[in-house]
Amino acid sequence: MELKVDQDLCLGCGNCVVACPVNASISPEVYGGHGPKTEDVIMMVENGVIKLFNESKCTKCGTCPLFCPTDAIYLE
Amino acid sequence: MLFGMCLLEIYILKINVSVINTHGVQMPKHIVSGLKYLTAVELIRDGLSQKEVAEILEMDRSTVSHYLNGRNLSWNSIEVAEIITKFCPKDFLTLTYALLDNSEKTRIIVKTCSKKEFQAEIEESCIGCGLCADTCLMNAIVLDDLKAHIDSNWCNGCLMCRDVCPTNSIKIFGGK
Amino acid sequence: MVANTKEVKDKDICVLRISPEEKRELSFKDEQCIGCGICEKICPVEAIELGDIGAIERTGVDESKISVDEEKCVLCGMCSSACPVDALELKLDEKSIKDMEEYPKLIKTAEISDEECIFCKACETACPREAITIARVLPDRSKLVTGEIEIDKDTCINCGVCEEMCPADAIEMEHHEPTSSDPTVSSDISVNKDKCVYCLICKKACPVDAIKAVCRSCSYGEYDLKPEDSEIKGSSFIDEDACVNCGWCEEICPVDAAKVKKAFEGELDIDLEKCEACGACVDICPCNVLSFPESTKPGEIVEKLKKDETFCIYCGACENVCPVEAIGVKRTDVDFTPTKSKSWKKQLESLKT
Numbered sequence A: 001m002e003l004k005v006d007q008d009l010c011l012g013c014g015n016c017v018v019a020c021p022v023n024a025s026i027s028p029e030v031y032g033g034h035g036p037k038t039e040d041v042i043m044m045v046e047n048g049v050i051k052l053f054n055e056s057k058c059t060k061c062g063t064c065p066l067f068c069p070t071d072a073i074y075l076e
Numbered sequence B: 001m002l003f004g005m006c007l008l009e010i011y012i013l014k015i016n017v018s019v020i021n022t023h024g025v026q027m028p029k030h031i032v033s034g035l036k037y038l039t040a041v042e043l044i045r046d047g048l049s050q051k052e053v054a055e056i057l058e059m060d061r062s063t064v065s066h067y068l069n070g071r072n073l074s075w076n077s078i079e080v081a082e083i084i085t086k087f088c089p090k091d092f093l094t095l096t097y098a099l100l101d102n103s104e105k106t107r108i109i110v111k112t113c114s115k116k117e118f119q120a121e122i123e124e125s126c127i128g129c130g131l132c133a134d135t136c137l138m139n140a141i142v143l144d145d146l147k148a149h150i151d152s153n154w155c156n157g158c159l160m161c162r163d164v165c166p167t168n169s170i171k172i173f174g175g176k
Numbered sequence C: 001m002v003a004n005t006k007e008v009k010d011k012d013i014c015v016l017r018i019s020p021e022e023k024r025e026l027s028f029k030d031e032q033c034i035g036c037g038i039c040e041k042i043c044p045v046e047a048i049e050l051g052d053i054g055a056i057e058r059t060g061v062d063e064s065k066i067s068v069d070e071e072k073c074v075l076c077g078m079c080s081s082a083c084p085v086d087a088l089e090l091k092l093d094e095k096s097i098k099d100m101e102e103y104p105k106l107i108k109t110a111e112i113s114d115e116e117c118i119f120c121k122a123c124e125t126a127c128p129r130e131a132i133t134i135a136r137v138l139p140d141r142s143k144l145v146t147g148e149i150e151i152d153k154d155t156c157i158n159c160g161v162c163e164e165m166c167p168a169d170a171i172e173m174e175h176h177e178p179t180s181s182d183p184t185v186s187s188d189i190s191v192n193k194d195k196c197v198y199c200l201i202c203k204k205a206c207p208v209d210a211i212k213a214v215c216r217s218c219s220y221g222e223y224d225l226k227p228e229d230s231e232i233k234g235s236s237f238i239d240e241d242a243c244v245n246c247g248w249c250e251e252i253c254p255v256d257a258a259k260v261k262k263a264f265e266g267e268l269d270i271d272l273e274k275c276e277a278c279g280a281c282v283d284i285c286p287c288n289v290l291s292f293p294e295s296t297k298p299g300e301i302v303e304k305l306k307k308d309e310t311f312c313i314y315c316g317a318c319e320n321v322c323p324v325e326a327i328g329v330k331r332t333d334v335d336f337t338p339t340k341s342k343s344w345k346k347q348l349e350s351l352k353t
Helices: A015-019 A021-026 A028-032 A063-067 B002-012 B017-045 B050-057 B061-068 B075-085 B089-100 B103-113 B131-135 B160-164 C038-042 C053-059 C078-082 C122-126 C161-165 C201-205 C216-220 C248-252 C280-284 C317-321 C342-349
Strands: A003-005 A043-046 A049-052 A073-075 B118-122 B141-144 B147-150 B170-174 C004-009 C012-018 C023-028 C048-050 C066-068 C088-092 C109-112 C132-137 C147-151 C171-175 C186-191 C211-215 C233-238 C258-261 C264-270 C327-334
Touching: A003 A049, A015 A021, A015 A028, A015 A043, A015 A063, A021 A028, A063 A073, A063 C053, A073 C053, B017 B050, B017 B061, B017 B075, B017 B089, B017 B103, B050 B061, B050 B103, B075 B089, B089 B103, B118 B147, B131 B141, B131 B147, B131 B160, B147 B170, B160 B170, C012 C066, C023 C066, C038 C048, C038 C078, C053 C280, C053 C317, C078 C088, C078 C342, C109 C233, C122 C132, C122 C248, C147 C186, C147 C216, C161 C171, C161 C201, C201 C211, C211 C216, C248 C258, C280 C317, C317 C327
Parallel strands: none
Antiparallel strands: A003 A073, A043 A049, B118 B170, B141 B147, C004 C012, C012 C023, C023 C088, C048 C066, C109 C258, C132 C233, C147 C211, C171 C186, C264 C327
């Protein structure tokens, strides 16, 4: 199973970035709803769309798809 | 495939190649006759009557009698059969099984013609998966309380059980 | 030579090994699987792999919770014996190893005594697996109150006041549409004595005093009520396939009719510093042990996660699913039936952590 994104569907809302528990453990300010301060996180919004930076860190917990309003981030 | 492989083995061993060539597809039947002859001789030597031998090998009593008198049987077949019995135990067993395509007769022929005795030891790491029992062509293995038990009377030392054992729990000794 | 075959139907898996002597069949039912991964841990040949259960449980990915490599599986049945929810089952010649004495089994039970049960349905509601069904037959209401009631139809004006006020819906009127020739709303009135509780409201409310009624239960107390008439009868049923032996029924039962024995004992540790409150554990837990606390007053800061270990079966699913390693499940005891096989004993003991 892999973490995938569909940039055409992405609204750039960043819900997944702040919902991701791994992101929050890497860059704690994410937990409060801020943007991550490091590119070590799994995903980030760049130029208005979501981009995966370190998909290998994903544990497939299924949190991000629960918060994505457009199914732009998914596990398959 | 198994049979093909073993035929190749016979070829490599330089057994009378002409037998294979001349007799073509009837070859397996002739080898089987040879093996039955050898088995009949051994059983008679062990003190069995011709009637009993005929029952064990599922043959006519008259055929047994013919065999024992060297009739209806080519000496080449006996020669080939003799060489087969001297193969390593696994090849002897698998080739015999491939030739006969009959589990019960294979067991009798291999048990009777195998001169070596083997003892098996099953270690405590045995998980009782039964893979050895399912693999054993001699039906020498039973499971009891989740542990395999090998009947050394029937073990011919082919080591196929040892090779499939997922926990390396089977030790086979002997071969004398 | 013997070789395994695998059949996959929907998310269920079946691995088969057929020899002339025996048929071995390992079946996996995905619906029953709770994603604990104990099968993966106990498998002596590493044939089982636990899937990404977080994603499977939460996003509905169409995948089995475990995968079985039929090339590696030797059909020994250890996974079947260790599965705490019986999602895996090994059958030898169609007979389950759970019914064979030589195979060890986890000791776990859940029982409701129908003798003790008062059929209140508290367990049915509380069961996180919807495994309990309580069927009950309530006593006949008419036998719990007795009295007499009579409507004097000559006096009755069919006004409908009594019908409207009767709390037991015991008064039945023959309604009809008023016409120019018969401008009334009802042609007849009667009392259903099976429904009447002799509360006397109708008698007091009737504007023309057409109703005569008396309650005998009140004047005589409980004197003429038979105890057997007030008995609630019923039966309980626990679906063993769905039950995970969490103990909710035992805890909630007001009369101690439910008894649960868990297979594992242990400890559940949550590191609230590490927890990012993603809720994966809350969603995967089969026993409703974990939950998000709610604040009771404005501005109150609550803990990220709450546990009620009473109901924990120490299966470890939450630990498997936690993306930030904030959960630790320790098993201090594994209770299983005796076996003569040292290797089986060793493997089952190895589930202790």
